[in-house]
Amino acid sequence: MSRSHLLPLFLLYALMLPVTGMVPVLPDFTAQRFPGLGQFASHFFMSINMIGALIGAPIAGLLSDRLGRRRLLAVAALALNGGALLGIAWAWRSSDSYSLLLALRLLEGFAHMSALSLLMALAADHPGKAGLGARMGAVGASISLGVATGAPLGGVVGTIDPFWVPFGGGLLSLALAALGLKGLADAGGGRPRMAAAEIVNTLRSRRQLLIPLAFSFADRLTVGFIVSTLSLYLGLVLGFDARQIGIAMAAFLIPFSVLTWPAGHLSRHWDPLLMMVIGSVLYGVFLAALGFTPAHRVVPTMAVGGVIAALMYAPSLVLAAQYGGSDCRASALAAFNMAGSLGFAAGPLLSSALLAIFGLVLAKPYPPVFVAIGLIEIVLAITVLLRVRRHRLRADTAAA
Numbered sequence: 001m002s003r004s005h006l007l008p009l010f011l012l013y014a015l016m017l018p019v020t021g022m023v024p025v026l027p028d029f030t031a032q033r034f035p036g037l038g039q040f041a042s043h044f045f046m047s048i049n050m051i052g053a054l055i056g057a058p059i060a061g062l063l064s065d066r067l068g069r070r071r072l073l074a075v076a077a078l079a080l081n082g083g084a085l086l087g088i089a090w091a092w093r094s095s096d097s098y099s100l101l102l103a104l105r106l107l108e109g110f111a112h113m114s115a116l117s118l119l120m121a122l123a124a125d126h127p128g129k130a131g132l133g134a135r136m137g138a139v140g141a142s143i144s145l146g147v148a149t150g151a152p153l154g155g156v157v158g159t160i161d162p163f164w165v166p167f168g169g170g171l172l173s174l175a176l177a178a179l180g181l182k183g184l185a186d187a188g189g190g191r192p193r194m195a196a197a198e199i200v201n202t203l204r205s206r207r208q209l210l211i212p213l214a215f216s217f218a219d220r221l222t223v224g225f226i227v228s229t230l231s232l233y234l235g236l237v238l239g240f241d242a243r244q245i246g247i248a249m250a251a252f253l254i255p256f257s258v259l260t261w262p263a264g265h266l267s268r269h270w271d272p273l274l275m276m277v278i279g280s281v282l283y284g285v286f287l288a289a290l291g292f293t294p295a296h297r298v299v300p301t302m303a304v305g306g307v308i309a310a311l312m313y314a315p316s317l318v319l320a321a322q323y324g325g326s327d328c329r330a331s332a333l334a335a336f337n338m339a340g341s342l343g344f345a346a347g348p349l350l351s352s353a354l355l356a357i358f359g360l361v362l363a364k365p366y367p368p369v370f371v372a373i374g375l376i377e378i379v380l381a382i383t384v385l386l387r388v389r390r391h392r393l394r395a396d397t398a399a400a
Contacts, residue, residue, distance in 0.1 A: 007183045008123040009142040011176055015078070015115055016146025018085055018169025021154030023227045023249060024242040027235055028162040034098045041098070043348035046228045048102050050345035052109025054338055060114035061121075061334025070118050070125070071184045077115035078177035084108035085170030093163050113341055116143075117334040122184065124321050124333070136317040137264015144260050144313065148253030155246020209332060211384060212319040213339040215276050215312065218380045220340035222287060224347020225373050226252070229355065230290070233366050238295045252302035252309070259310035264318060272315030273388065277381045279312030284377035291370025347373075 022029070030042040060077065064070045084107040091101045123139045157164045226249075234240040234248060267275060286305040293301045320336040351369055358365035 007180075008119045009138055011074075011078070011180055011184075012116070012119050012123065012139060012142040013146040013149075014172060014176055015081070015112065015119065016143055017150040017153060017172065018166065019112060020147040020150030020227070020249070020253070021157065021165045021169060023151055023231055024155035024246045025158035025162040025165050026228065026231050028158065028242075029092055029101070033092060034096075037098070040349070040352050042232070043228050043352040045102065045105060046224060047345040047348045049105045049109035049112075050224070050341040052106040052111075053113030053341035054345065056110035056112075056114040057117050057334040057338040057341060058331075060117050061331035064118055064121060064334075065331045069186065070122050071180070071186050074115055074118035074122065074184060075177050075180045077111050077118060078173055078180055081108060081111035081115055082170045082173030082177060084111055085166045085173060087170075089163055089165075089167035089170060092166070109341075113337055117337050120333045120337075122186070125186075135264075136321050137261040137267070137314045140264060140314045140317050141257055141261035144253060144257035144310075146257075148250055148257045151249035151253055152243075152246040155242045155244075155249075158242045158246075209320065209323040209335070211273065211388075212276075212316040212323065212336060214380060214384065215280065215316045216320070216336050216339040217343035217346075218280070218376055219283075219309075219312065219316070219343065221343035221347040221350070222283070222373055222377060224344040225287075225351045226347075228348035229351040229366075229369065234298070237366060238298070240295075248298055248302050251299045252306040255303055255306035256309045256313070259307060260314050263310045263314035267315045267318045272318050273384075275315040276312045276319075277385045279308055279310075279315075280377045280381035282308045283312065284374040284381070286374070287377065288371040288374030291367035 026042075026045065030045050031037045056077075060073060064073055067073075084104055087104045088101065088108065091097070091104055095101070120139055123142075124135055154165050157168065231245055231249075234245050235242075240248065263275070283305065286301070286308055290298075290301060290305070317336070320332055323332060351373060354369045354372055355365050358368050362368065
């Protein structure tokens with residue numbers, strides 16, 4: 001691969017480190033730092049980041065497809081992300097205002113998702129011999145490998161001092177901005193410049209794009225559940241410390257990241273939609289079973305879940321980039337990330353609400369929450385499969 005292929009992948013990898021690095025230190029930045037916070041307020045620390053992402057993704061995608069200047073927009077987003085992370089570190093150490101911390105998390109989410117969408121589009125733009133499936137598999141692998149590395153890294157650094165997690169992430173993001181300014185390049189070939197309304201209407205006309213968007217929403221909802229409720233469950237119920245939580249997250253994310261690239265290649269030969277459906281059903285079963293898994297088996301169970309997750313993530317990326325087309329690819333991937341961000345924001349809020357409801361009637365409310373979240377994946381997969389089969393039957397009948 002040339003530098004034009006490798007640099008966006010490296011930047012995607014490094015961009016994800018501070019995001020997952022915050023997961024093992026979530027208690028330190030919420031309930032332990034601000035006594036008296038309830039479950040909702042503690043979960044909101046993760047959700048508000050995704051609310052900012054919901055704002056940033058469409059703005060970045062539309063501007064990129066409208067102006068054709070992905071490189072400069074990506075560099076600006078990386079720099080803003082670095083400044084927001086440094087602000088979070090300062091606010092946590094120096095301020096007693098939880099509202100200020102949340103405001104900076106909102107800004108960080110805006111900048112992070114803008115940079116993520118633009119770098120994904122840059123990586124997809126450059127043609128390669130292996131095809132779109134391989135390119136998007138490499139994109140997915142870079143993202144998931146960054147997430148996998150960030151979780152244990154955040155656990156190790158957070159054990160020393162939680163302050164260093166956002167502070168180090170801020171410095172890293174500023175360094176990435178400088179590297180991107182020097183080494184990134186927009187793809188040649190002159191994409192047509194479309195007005196924002198035309199881009200939106202084009203995406204709306206490509207109804208098949210709704211399939212990867214729906215899976216992105218559900219998948220990231222479960223990720224929001226994992227990084228918030230599961231993290232709190234491991235710490236508060238099973239007694240894991242920050243290092244052990246980081247190891248558990250890494251057990252899930254390392255096989256996920258390693259297998260995402262092969263799964264992207266596999267989607268060139270297998271039906272990517274079928275891969276997503278099968279993977280989602282198995283993933284839902286994994287999530288439901290996790291709530292009943294004893295502490296000493298959590299790590300191997302998380303590793304199995306990571307293998308399953310790779311089967312559905314790469315195909316969803318491939319379909320989003322394919323259905324978006326070269327003319328609206330950044331906006332399609334931004335929509336994919338928007339759906340994911342909405343799911344990520346909903347995950348902690350939904351799981352905290354379910355915890356409160358089940359807590360009123362059950363002594364152990366966590367297991368039924370795991371089952372409920374797992375059922376979301378299973379029901380979505382079955383519903384999409386039935387609708388697609390019905391549509392194909394109608395098309396075959398009409399053709400006959």
